[in-house]
Amino acid sequence: MNIYNLIDDICQGYTPTKEEVEALLCTYEPSYNSYLFSAAQAITKKYHDNIIHIRGIIEFSNYCRCSCAYCGLNAANKKLKRYRMEPKEIVETAKEAYDAGYRTLVLQSGEDLWYTREKISEIIKGIKSIGDIAITLSVGERDYEDYKQWRKDGADRFLLKHETINENLYNKLHTHSNLENRIRCLNNLKELGYQVGDGFMVGLPGQTLGDIAEDILFLNRLDVDMAGIGPFIPHPHTELKSAEAGSNEMTIKAVAITRLILKKVHLPATTALWTLNTEDGKKAFDSGANVVMLKVEPYKYRRLYEIYPKNLGNENSIKQERLRMEELILSLGKQVAQDRGDSIKFLEGQ
Numbered sequence: 547m548n549i550y551n552l553i554d555d556i557c558q559g560y561t562p563t564k565e566e567v568e569a570l571l572c573t574y575e576p577s578y579n580s581y582l583f584s585a586a587q588a589i590t591k592k593y594h595d596n597i598i599h600i601r602g603i604i605e606f607s608n609y610c611r612c613s614c615a616y617c618g619l620n621a622a623n624k625k626l627k628r629y630r631m632e633p634k635e636i637v638e639t640a641k642e643a644y645d646a647g648y649r650t651l652v653l654q655s656g657e658d659l660w661y662t663r664e665k666i667s668e669i670i671k672g673i674k675s676i677g678d679i680a681i682t683l684s685v686g687e688r689d690y691e692d693y694k695q696w697r698k699d700g701a702d703r704f705l706l707k708h709e710t711i712n713e714n715l716y717n718k719l720h721t722h723s724n725l726e727n728r729i730r731c732l733n734n735l736k737e738l739g740y741q742v743g744d745g746f747m748v749g750l751p752g753q754t755l756g757d758i759a760e761d762i763l764f765l766n767r768l769d770v771d772m773a774g775i776g777p778f779i780p781h782p783h784t785e786l787k788s789a790e791a792g793s794n795e796m797t798i799k800a801v802a803i804t805r806l807i808l809k810k811v812h813l814p815a816t817t818a819l820w821t822l823n824t825e826d827g828k829k830a831f832d833s834g835a836n837v838v839m840l841k842v843e844p845y846k847y848r849r850l851y852e853i854y855p856k857n858l859g860n861e862n863s864i865k866q867e868r869l870r871m872e873e874l875i876l877s878l879g880k881q882v883a884q885d886r887g888d889s890i891k892f893l894e895g896q
């Protein structure tokens with residue numbers, strides 16, 4: 547198999563097989579890697595015009611009913627101090643983020659049923675009354691009727707990662723649920739007209755390169771609007787505490803290959819990448835990523851939203867942090883989006 551021809555063919559619209567994606571993932575030669583990254587960058591430039599979207603994320607509750615084996619928020623972690631932001635406080639944070647320039651807000655939490663269908667509706671309406679802000683919900687697996695109501699209330703997007711498409715591995719890591727239900731939720735969200743964000747982790751214990759190839763091809767089959775691909779990071783209060791972290795290099799390759807195949811998709815340089823190494827966050831912008839998410843909730847909550855360990859650095863205002871990211875993006879020769887950054891596919895379909 548000629549890797550260079552394969553990359554060219556995918557750029558021209560050819561959909562690779564699992565074996566071909568696997569071959570792309572496991573070739574380590576530097577000249578090949580730079581060819582892959584430049585091809586991914588060229589596609590990003592063509593479809594996304596070198597513009598990076600900065601999204602604000604409000605991590606509003608760290609209560610969780612689930613027991614995901616990798617996640618620090620899992621219900622069995624008794625060492626974590628739990629918090630919930632009141633709907634009013636969430637809307638106030640959204641207003642501050644809007645004033646700082648944010649036009650997309652991601653509302654993320656553990657799976658916390660304290661936030662009933664009605665409470666989430668109230669939050670969506672409160673944020674929508676501030677101005678033209680796109681809302682992405684990321685609150686896990688809920689009933690079809692919940693998703694339906696929130697879409698009616700004005701929620702635009704939903705982020706729910708499939709985490710790993712290897713069914714045995716998925717079900718082992720999520721004893722409270724199963725892959726089938728995860729995929730059912732993703733299909734429901736699509737049917738309801740959400741812009742759907744999916745994604746997966748790289749380097750989960752037991753995951754193979756073949757699994758990662760299948761993960762990428764699954765994103766293509768589901769025809770997602772966004773995909774968050776991040777390295778697994780072990781958390782000391784989980785059963786995977788002694789496992790090795792996923793590789794940033796492999797993660798960036800997975801992002802680049804995803805960009806070659808799903809040209810119009812939004813691809814974040816995920817927080818997990820930046821957490822392991824700031825340089826790799828930047829590198830992702832030169833390898834297919836066109837989105838970045840910054841936390842905007844008060845620091846007292848950020849410290850407790852510990853899905854994996856991370857150093858939060860010095861406290862700054864939402865505005866300062868956004869400005870710093872804007873400067874970084876400009877220094878890389880890219881521009882900062884000023885609009886909501888809806889999915890290209892979604893806009894074309896309207």
Ligand code: SAH
Pocket residue numbers: 616617618654655656657684685686687705706707709746747776777778779780781818853854
């Ligand atoms: N409850 C929501 C949000 C989950 S946390 C939901 O179920 O969708 C958001 C994402 O963090 C997860 O989808 C997972 O991909 C990632 N994550 C969780 N623990 C992680 C870890 N230890 N290392 C890397 N990523 C992790």
